[in-house]
Amino acid sequence: xxxxxxxxxxxxxxxxxxxxxxxxxxxxxxxxxxxxxxxxxxxxxxxxxxxxxxxxxxxxxxxxxxxxxxxxxxxxxxxxxxxxxxxxxxxxxxxxxxxxxxxxxxxxxxxxxxxxxxxxxxxxxxxxxxxxxxxxxxxxxxxxxxxxxxxxxxxxxxxxxxxxxxxxxxxxxxxxxxxxxxxxxxxxxxxxxxxxxxxxxxxxxxxxxxxxxxxxxxxxxxxxxxxxxxxxxxxxxxxxxxxxxxxxxxxxxxxxxxxx
Amino acid sequence: xxxxxxxxxxxxxxxxxxxxxxxxxxxxxxxxxxxxxxxxxxxxxxxxxxxxxxxxxxxxxxxxxxxxxxxxxxxxxxxxxxxxxxxxxxxxxxxxxxxxxxxxxxxxxxxxxxxxxxxxxxxxxxxxxxxxxxxxxxxxxxxxxxxxxxxxxxxxxxxxxxxxxxxxxxxxxxxxxxxxxxxxxxxxxxxxxxxxxxxxxxxxxxxxxxxxxxxxxxxxxxxxxxxxxxxxxxxxxxxxxxxxxxxxxxxxxxxxxxxx
Numbered sequence: 441x442x443x444x445x446x447x448x449x450x451x452x453x454x455x456x457x458x459x460x461x462x463x464x465x466x467x468x469x470x471x472x473x474x475x476x477x478x479x480x481x482x483x484x485x486x487x488x489x490x491x492x493x494x495x496x497x498x499x500x501x502x503x504x505x506x507x508x509x510x511x512x513x514x515x516x517x518x519x520x521x522x523x524x525x526x527x528x529x530x531x532x533x534x535x536x537x538x539x540x541x542x543x544x545x546x547x548x549x550x551x552x553x554x555x556x557x558x559x560x561x562x563x564x565x566x567x568x569x570x571x572x573x574x575x576x577x578x579x580x581x582x583x584x585x586x587x588x589x590x591x592x593x594x595x596x597x598x599x600x601x602x603x604x605x606x607x608x609x610x611x612x613x614x615x616x617x618x619x620x621x622x623x624x625x626x627x628x629x630x631x632x633x634x635x636x637x638x639x640x641x642x643x644x645x646x647x648x649x650x651x652x653x654x655x656x657x658x659x660x661x662x663x664x665x666x667x668x669x670x671x672x673x674x675x676x677x678x679x680x681x682x683x684x685x686x687x688x689x690x691x692x693x694x695x696x697x698x699x700x
Numbered sequence: 701x702x703x704x705x706x707x708x709x710x711x712x713x714x715x716x717x718x719x720x721x722x723x724x725x726x727x728x729x730x731x732x733x734x735x736x737x738x739x740x741x742x743x744x745x746x747x748x749x750x751x752x753x754x755x756x757x758x759x760x761x762x763x764x765x766x767x768x769x770x771x772x773x774x775x776x777x778x779x780x781x782x783x784x785x786x787x788x789x790x791x792x793x794x795x796x797x798x799x800x801x802x803x804x805x806x807x808x809x810x811x812x813x814x815x816x817x818x819x820x821x822x823x824x825x826x827x828x829x830x831x832x833x834x835x836x837x838x839x840x841x842x843x844x845x846x847x848x849x850x851x852x853x854x855x856x857x858x859x860x861x862x863x864x865x866x867x868x869x870x871x872x873x874x875x876x877x878x879x880x881x882x883x884x885x886x887x888x889x890x891x892x893x894x895x896x897x898x899x900x901x902x903x904x905x906x907x908x909x910x911x912x913x914x915x916x917x918x919x920x921x922x923x924x925x926x927x928x929x930x931x932x933x934x935x936x937x938x939x940x941x942x943x944x945x946x947x948x949x950x951x952x953x954x955x956x957x958x959x960x
Contacts, residue, residue, distance in 0.1 A: 492754070494752070494792065495791050495792050500857070521856050522856075523855070523856070525857045525860075526859050527856075528788045530917075531754050531755050532923075533917075544916060596781050596782075596783070596787075597785045599787065599916075600916040603916075603917065605916065605918055653859070656804060656859075656860040656863075656865065657860075657863065657865055658792060663792075
C-alpha cells in the first residue's frame, strides 16, 4: 500500500495511492483512518512530506564505502562507528517530493546529496529485539540528506551543514509492502546515473538500530529513521535535478537552486 | 502572562494562570486563542509540557564555568565554542513539571542535572538581527538537561546520554513577562541549594543564537531553544528531587527514580 500526504485546500490530508488514483481518507495511517468515497487524480494533488515526525532520527555513518570515501576526501582517518549510536536531523529542513532545494548564498560549492532509505515507525515500541524490530515499522520512504561539507567540517554541530531549510527532501510516499533485502538505491543527477547500491548493505541493520534505540526510547508512530548512505556524491549546483530511486519504494526528485 | 498546558480529560488544552486560577482557552498562544468562561483550580490540573516543539534546539556549551569544570572533571582540554553553533535534543525525552525522571538500569552513577532557561518562539522568524531577535520570543520556561556522563563520553552522539525517555523535564509554564537580564537560576537538590548563577551570563546571548540560527532556518511557533547551563552538578540518584528555580519564571521540580 502507498500512503501519500497532500495539500487538501490547505489541510494536510492522507490518501491511498492506487495507480494514478488517490483514495482520500479521514484520519491517518498511524492513529487509524477510514476511507471516504472521495478520489483525486494523482497528477492534480500537491504532495506534502509523508509525515512530520515527533523525533527525526538519523543513523549517520552506516555504509562502509561512504565512510572510506569521505575519509579519503577530507584526509581524515576513517571513522567506523563501533556501535549503532543514532543521531538526529531537524523538521524545519523537510521538503516534499518536487519541492526545491535552496543552497544558501554563503554556502561553498561543496554541497552534496546523500540517498537514504527512511524507516517510518507505525506504532509505539519499547525494548524491541532484533527478531521483532520490524513489527513496529509501517513502511519506507526516501530521504535526501543534503550536506554542505565545509560547514560539516568547520562547525561544532551539524546544524546548518545538514539542517538548513530545504536540506531534507523526504518522499514521495510511504510504501508499506517493500522488503529491505530486495531494494536497490539508484541516484541520477540530471538524468545520469551516479551511483547504485544494495540498500540493505548497511554497517548496522535497521533491526539493530531499532532494538538498540528502543532500549532507551519509546519509538512513536510517525517517527522516522534515516539509515545513512553509500559511496560519495559529486557536487550539486544551481539548476541540477536530483532523483533518488529505491526499487520497490519509488523515486524522490528535487530541483536545486542557489539563493541569489 | 503565564501559559500552562494541561490534560483536559485526555485533550491537551492551554490555559492562562492567574494566581491559583486557570482560565481555560480554546486554541493556543501560537496560532491564536479565545478565552472561555471555564476556569480550573491550579491544584486540580495535571500539567503537560508547555509545548511540544517542531524543532527542539539546544545551545549546549554556553557558560564558561560549566565548560571549565566539565573539562577538569573529564581531564580534557576546555572546549570553548568559537561560534554559536546550535545543537538538538529529542521530543521523546520531554516530561512535565512533577513527572518522574527514570534513570535506566544500566546507567552508571554519573547522572547529573543541567538547569537551563528555555526560549519559546512565538512566531515565524527568518533573518533576525541581534537588535530585533527577541521580537519572535513568546516567553520563557525552564529545562533540566539530564545527562548520563559516561554515555556522553563513550557514544558517538548524545542519543542516550541526553535523550533517554524522561531526561528532558520542561516547565512548569511559559512566562511571557520575564526579562533575561533580571533572572537568576537557583538549583536545589532535596531542598538544599547547590548552585546559583546569573541566567543571562552566557557565552553567546539568546539574541546571538537566534540571529545566527535564523540566517539558515525559519524559526517556527512553538520551537524551543535550551540555552545551556552553568557550573557543575553533583550526581543525582534514586529518591532525589531536583528543583530548578529561575526568578521571574517559576520552579521546575521533578523526582528521580532508578529503574529496577
